[in-house]
Amino acid sequence: MSATPLHSPAGGRRISMPDVARLAGVSAQTVSRVSSGSPGVAEATRQQVIAAMNELGYRPNSAARALKRGSFRTIGVILFSLSSTGNARTLEAIALRAAEEDYAVALIPVSTPTQAGMRGAFSRLNELAVDAVIVIMEIHLLDAGTMFLPPGVHAVVVDSDASDDYTVIDSDQANGSRMAVEHLLSLGHQTVWHMAGPEESFASERRITAWRTTLAAHGCTEPPLLRGDWSADSGYEAGLSLADSDCTAVFVSNDQMALGVLRAFHERGIRVPQDVSVVGFDDIPDSSSFSPPLTTVHQDFAAVGRRCVDKALKQMRENSTEPGRELVPTRLIVRESTAGASGARSRT
Structure with missing residues (x-):
């Protein structure tokens, strides 16, 4: 194919579908069908049209295609924080699963965890061309009074106390916590202390x-x-308090805080697991490299993200809703930070 492009990136008129059709030697209707991914186009013809598009620098009008097929092929994701390991890994899984289905992801961050912030995020959906929205918001904000979705937009909620009107996907927080506590009790510890996350966290409350x-x-x-804010620093402060207690076993509500607890114990000469056993929650990638490697509850963030996309696509394809909560299983990963109780720790 040797035709000269009809315009350059520096200027000139916009390339149109008829331009592509002339260069490819096909009808404009055929170009339209290739642009929209419609079936019924011979593979050789499809490749000829794509080559013409590439040579001319033609980009199909996504809005026009969306109007034609009734879909924008975009999923909006509303979330409060990208700093947490769970949110980042869930978002990654959502983006990868959406791409597998030829959908894009539009990220809508919420700067402040307030109902006003949530309403602002939902109102921005009106300005974006999205077919569905996934809400990653683990704080106590979502209810019928705060969900202002544009008409026709389907919603899936992650890790929240959203009402029964919505599809909610979550890790099995309760069973994961039960496994952590029962593991420590099975080792002979008389009780288990707990360092929880912040009060506004729904996940933290379920683990408590x-x-x-x-x-x-x-x-x-x-x-x-004891409470922390999910950070290692807050775990360190709690660990100093635990060092002055009769604690022989502690279940920490996330791995980052557990890392801080381990540091505090090390500084105070408390051996893990000989003196105190420690269990975390999340199974972040670095938890196996803690000193000692951390026993923790594994959350399958990737499965949660993929399931969110699958549920959203199902709602779109069937034009339906599936209210209710679906739990993704958690499992206990036993490493070297837990051991049998050796009696009360000596005081120095």
Whole structure:
């Protein structure tokens, strides 16, 4: 193909579908069908049209294609924070799964975790061409009063206390916490301390509830609850407090805080797991490289992200909703930070 392009990136008139048709030697209708991915075009003809598009620098009008097929092939993702490991890994899985289905992802960050911030994010959906929205918002904000979705936009919610009106995908937080506590009790520890996440976190509250329920089921005394903000620094501060207690086993609500706890214990001369056993939650990629390698609850963030996209696509294709909560299984990964209880720690 040797035709001269009809314009250059520096200027000139916009390349049109008839221009591509003339260069490829086909009808404009054929170019349209190739642009929209419609079936019924011979592969040799399709490649001829694509070559003409590339030579001319033609880009199909996505808005026009969306109007024609009734779909923008874009999924919006609303989330509060990209700094957490869970959110980042879930978002990555959403983007990869969407790409497999030839969908793009439009990210809509929420700067402040307030209802006003959420309403602003949902209102921005009106300005974006999205077919569905996935909401990653683990704080206590989502309910019927804060979800203002544009008409026709389907929604899937991750890790939230959203009402039963929505499709919710989440890791099995409760069973993961139960496994962590029962693992420590099975090693002979008389009770298990808990370092929780922030109060506004729905995931943190579910882990607290499961910790308490499991202790009660085994007739164990419930120690005082400690809280952090998911950071290693907050875990370090809590670890210093635990160093002055009679704690022999602690279940920490995420691996980053567990890392801080391990540092505090090391500085205070408390051996893990000989003196205190430590269990985390998340199974972040670095947890196996902690000193000692961390026993933790594995969350399958990739499975959560993929399931969100699959649910959103199903809603779009069937023009339906599937209210209810679906839990992705968690599992306990036993490493070297837990061991049998060796009796009360000596005081120095």
